[in-house]
Amino acid sequence: MTKTSHTVEKIGGTSMSRVKELRDTLIAGPHRQNNLYNRIFVVSAFGGITDLLLEHKKSGKPGVYALFSNADDDHGWLDALTEVGREMSKAHMDVLEHAADRQSADEFVRDRIEGARSCLFDLQRLCSYGHFRLSHHMLVIRELLSGLGEAHSAFVTSLLLQRHGVNARFVDLSGWRDSAEVDLETRIKQGLADVDLTTELPIVTGYAQCSEGLMKEFDRGYSEVTFSNLAALTDAKEAIIHKEFHLCSADPRLVGEENARKIGRTNYDVADQLSNMGMEAIHPKAAKILRRAEVPLRVTNAFEPEDPGTLIDEAPADVPSVEIVTGLDVVALELFEPDMVGVKGYDTAVLEALRRHNVRIVSKTSNANTITHYVEASLKTVRRVSADLEKLYPSAEMQVRALAIASVIGRDLSGLKVLLRGLTAMDREDIEVLGAHQGPRRVDVQFVIGRDHLGAAIKTLNAEYIGTTEVQGTESDIVSKRAA
Secondary structure, rough: OOOOOOOOEEEHHHOOOOHHHHHHHHOOOOOHHHOOEEEEEEOOOOOOHHHOOOOOOOOOOHHHHHHHHHHOOOOHHHHHHHHHHHHHHHHHHHHOOOOHHHHHHHHHHHHHHHHHHHHHHHHHHOOOOOOOHHHHHHHHHHHHHHHHHHHHHHHHHHHHHHHHHOEEEOOOOOOOOOOOOHHHHHHHHHOOOOOOOOEEEEEEEEOOOOOOOOOHHHHHHHHHHHHHHHHHHOOEEEEEEEOOOEEOOOOOHHHOOOOEEOOOEHHHHHHHHHHHHOOOOHHHHHHHHHHHHHOOOEEEEEEOOOOOOOOEOOOOOOOOOOOOEEEEEEEEEEEOOOOOOOOOOHHHHHHHHHHHOOOOEEEEEEEOOOEEEEOOHHHHHHHHHHHHHHHHHOOOEEEEEEEEEEEEEEEEOOOOOEEEEEEHHHOOOOOOOOEEEEOOOEEEEEEEHHHHHHHHHHHHHHHOOOOOOOOOOOOOOOOOOOOO
16 A cells, blocks of 8 residues: 555444435545545445344344344344345445446345355354354354445445546455455455555445454444554544534533534543443544554544544643533442441452443442442343342342433543532532532543433533533534434
8 A cells, every 4th residue: 555644534324325425525525626535435334234234223123143143944034134135225226326336236235145145054054063053153143244234335335436437446354255364454454455545545344354353342333443443554644533413512402502512622531431421432442543543533524524523632621621511321230238348349249240241330439338330231230230249248238220420521621610510500400419420630520310300411511511611613513412
């Protein structure tokens, strides 16, 4: 790959469904006439395709993978795979206009879908012998199926751009019919080995097949990990994520567009706090890769290509300020044990129980005889954790409650009296605060409240801080959403 000063840019699945619109603005619009190349695009599958291949991200409705893993017969997953092929064809028919391009895309889908079908059939036959276990191969199957969606969208986008006069190049990192076992770095370097960024526009699959197995650690966050590794390995000038909204000071649907502002500038520390609160600007492990490589991240609105969006790097704030107010539903798991004082091991036992049930910790507090973890999980799951701990500590009192955390975040909150002002503002609005946390680093303050009060708390805190505190990036752009 020719060494140049370039950017690595990612387009998410929902935005990919509008890729024809992005072609005429973000990718090859009028303002790009003189700087079309020196960019690498990493694309997700078209909206909804990965849900059909795996399972629905929100509802849990089974896709091909889930049906195959639990199949008593072949009809469920076979029908689901056929449906994926139909939806893929529908997606590219909406994007491609030329008959030859549509035919090429149809043939691509046919080859991938039938190849996957044959692979799954062969695996079933192999595992009908007692020496082989299907469960040993399920993660590989999950990766194989995931790669179908990204390969399809990258191939279709390349066709679309080529027809538009752009020298686009389909770069398939999915390892399709590749017998070699390589690590992620090798896979990326091989994919871009003979690409000239000054004259070509690589369209790269968000999924990369590698010996590490991206889904084992990142599951459906793999595309951002591919994106960040690609940016780090190619020493990109900047990594850019194009979303359907700007990164804002609060959810404008909740606080009103006139009260929400584009952030404009922040740092990776704030991005980590956002991830912890379920409002991911980028997968936290992907952010870590960029941070270590000293590659700045920019989050933009894909449909406002001339707006610079929000830059995320290592720079400290020029002045203390509140940048974001957000919130998350949590479950409080409280262990009270009078005999805990001076005895080690209680916290370790709680952490092990949470780990065993795959429960994510958002925050925690403790005193002499009480440990409270605020976790992101269902009440049912947390009650199972509680039951395990009751068996271990029969004299302890366990309490499980559905609550919420409203969080105020900024690169530097020193001197702003965020905790005091927040408590005062919510008291004024009759919002009961059940707990509050402020660390010595002064990057976030958390207020524990009842779930029914989360919306009101965010509105109150946003009015208190954003209305009176100077925030960098004061444009009222705002199409945004809170991912919590």
